[in-house]
Amino acid sequence: MATDAQSAGQSAGMPQLDLSTFPNQIFWLVVALVAIYLLLTKIALPRIGAVLAERKGTITNDLAAAEELKLKAQQAEVAYNQALADARTEAAKIVAAARVEIQAELDTAIAKADAEIAARAAESERRIGEIRATALDDVTEVAKDTAKEIVAALGGQADGRSVTAAVNARLKG
Amino acid sequence: MASESGGLAIHPMDQFIVKPLFGDGPVMWYTPTNVTLWLLIAVLAVGALMVLGTRRRAIVPTRTQSVAEMIYGFIYNMVEDVAGHEGVKYFPYVMTLFLFILFANLLGLIPMSFTTTSHVAVTVVLALAVFLGVTLLGIARKGVGFLGMFWVSSAPLVLRPVLALIEVISYFVRPVSHSIRLAGNLMAGHAVLKVFAGFASIALVSPIAIGAMTAIYALELLVAVVQAYVFTILTCVYLKDAVGDAHH
Numbered sequence: 001m002a003t004d005a006q007s008a009g010q011s012a013g014m015p016q017l018d019l020s021t022f023p024n025q026i027f028w029l030v031v032a033l034v035a036i037y038l039l040l041t042k043i044a045l046p047r048i049g050a051v052l053a054e055r056k057g058t059i060t061n062d063l064a065a066a067e068e069l070k071l072k073a074q075q076a077e078v079a080y081n082q083a084l085a086d087a088r089t090e091a092a093k094i095v096a097a098a099r100v101e102i103q104a105e106l107d108t109a110i111a112k113a114d115a116e117i118a119a120r121a122a123e124s125e126r127r128i129g130e131i132r133a134t135a136l137d138d139v140t141e142v143a144k145d146t147a148k149e150i151v152a153a154l155g156g157q158a159d160g161r162s163v164t165a166a167v168n169a170r171l172k173g
Numbered sequence: 174m175a176s177e178s179g180g181l182a183i184h185p186m187d188q189f190i191v192k193p194l195f196g197d198g199p200v201m202w203y204t205p206t207n208v209t210l211w212l213l214i215a216v217l218a219v220g221a222l223m224v225l226g227t228r229r230r231a232i233v234p235t236r237t238q239s240v241a242e243m244i245y246g247f248i249y250n251m252v253e254d255v256a257g258h259e260g261v262k263y264f265p266y267v268m269t270l271f272l273f274i275l276f277a278n279l280l281g282l283i284p285m286s287f288t289t290t291s292h293v294a295v296t297v298v299l300a301l302a303v304f305l306g307v308t309l310l311g312i313a314r315k316g317v318g319f320l321g322m323f324w325v326s327s328a329p330l331v332l333r334p335v336l337a338l339i340e341v342i343s344y345f346v347r348p349v350s351h352s353i354r355l356a357g358n359l360m361a362g363h364a365v366l367k368v369f370a371g372f373a374s375i376a377l378v379s380p381i382a383i384g385a386m387t388a389i390y391a392l393e394l395l396v397a398v399v400q401a402y403v404f405t406i407l408t409c410v411y412l413k414d415a416v417g418d419a420h421h
Contacts, residue, residue: 013186014186014189015186015187015189015190015191015292016189016291016292016293016294016356016360017293018191020200021191021200021206021208021294022294023201023202024191024200024201024202024203024204024206024208024209025191025206025208025289025292025294025295026202026294026295026298027202027203028206028208028209028212029208029212029289029294029295029298029299030298031212032212032213032215032216032273033269033273033299035216036215036216036219036269036272036273037265037266037269039216039219039220039223039224040219040223040265040268040269040272041265043223043224044223044224044227044241045223045245045264045265045268047224047227047230048223048227048241048242048245049245050230051227051230051231051232051234051238051242052242052245052246054230054232055232058232
């Protein structure tokens, strides 16, 4: 009878309107829907929900950690710049101190050298004076002797005193 | 329906016949039929995607897990956006509907398969479940206030009874349009595919027929997904009447 109904449905056209198959379809549909519902509510949906929440948590944590690390890096940079500036100031101080010290040493050395030069110059002055004096005496002596000799050679009677007086007068002139 | 022309036999509706899987006996309510087989395959497919696909619970998802998560997020947001925050409680049922219809539609596109969602019996049960569920839920949550949605308070007083009548009629037509839309779309598409497949046996027109089949098959893939989406979003819209803030 059901086979008749089925073949009747077949020949009548739309199998969708064959009422004899409705209980079958509805029964198995309900079974399938309940099966899917149970699969989803018991296993799949809680699992996916947990995974999504966990992923969100992980991403939030990672972002927070990254933010923290960034902050640390910024702090390190600030500290580095501070250290660099300190080092520069220190170096500038050392350079200035060294310059002052060298200047002082230089000044002392120049003063000392000046004093020495002055002393040497005075000594030389003195000796030149001495030499000049000696030379003048020597010239006088030599002039007298030479004059005496010349006078003698020329056949004159050389009077020591008059020659000396003449030479002195000449030298003065 | 079967048209005979020059030895050409096209039976576009034969693919929808419900027959027993084993033997040739009568189709009793418990008989395992081709409907049973394809429902079972749909359940297995849903299980493969949603359960097996997510079994590793990876933070960095595999491709399958990613698809499962995308569907989860898609439907979850749809329920939340359309039905409101109160509707999220019924998300598992909406998800069940979407996955079942999606997989039934897509599996129906495998050649020689059986499309369970092309049967009015199936879609009417789905739509009636939504209709009755939403109505009972609305009465349980809002009591008589649920009937307020038929009384359009923003309209002039004279028009309100007329509008109320129209609203009531449209409310009771919902399950009909909800179910026929799905079954009709699927059935028409599959029947047209079969008709063109029949014409493909005539050498003269077979290139055109095969080209048309390819195009319609692509269209049917779109229809399969879109109809699952439409059914689901309408479910959410109806759910909003029961759980959301009533304002029209």
